[in-house]
Amino acid sequence: SAVISQKPSRDICQRGTSLTIQCQVDSQVTMMFWYRQQPGQSLTLIATANQGSEATYESGFVIDKFPISRPNLTFSTLTVSNMSPEDSSIYLCSAGRTGVTEAFFGQGTRLTVV
Amino acid sequence: SQQGEEDPQALSIQEGENATMNCSYKTSINNLQWYRQNSGRGLVHLILIRSNEREKHSGRLRVTLDTSKKSSSLLITASRAADTASYFCATDGSGNTGKLIFGQGTTLQVKP
Secondary structure (H helix, E strand, C coil), rough: CCEEEEEEEEEEECCCCCCCEEECCCCCCCCEEEEEEEECEEEEEEEEEECCCCEECCCCCCCCCCCCEEEEEEEEEEEEEECCCEEEEEEEEEEEEEEEEEEEECCCEEEECC | CCCCCCCCCCCCCCCCCCEEEEEEECCCCCEEEEEEECCCCCEEEEEEECCCCEEECCCCCEEEEEECCCCEEECCCCHHHHHHHEEEEEEECCCCCCCCCCCCCEEEEECC
């Protein structure tokens, strides 16, 4: 298994500002992902965080809005840029290993934009 | 985009009763997983069933998979108040990318 620490756990931000969310895994993992969960909705994949290279974004998500870094195998950040109230969601970090199908999730960051 | 539908969207039962949740998906899969989410927190992996399996048990959980109908069900037997949570099915597609596509989820309330 893997334990994922995500911070902050929650934040209230002013529109137009940016927030960086950190995700730390307690062991080396092959894959890291970022998901968004809008209020009352299911999870939607934002992007795959690639170690040492640009993240791979899903349709509807762009790097300018959600820049992602992954400098090593155990750490990644997601920035929500130029926030608007529509960005109010839970953002979840996930990690996995090649050959292991179970995914591990952080506790999520509950973001409210006012 | 979401993989498919889950039903019911919400389920309320008494402690001790069984809870059944259904999930449908659209594409070919290697496996299907079920996760639980308590009060908008992180997800906890419950059980995985591979595409060549039809039924799997883990404690009070029973999962079935019908690949011809592209559907799965999760049965929780002898439910407890602590089972109150949202339950999501997730599929991996067939690409072994590690990316998960989640269903809409079922919110389960177990009344003591």
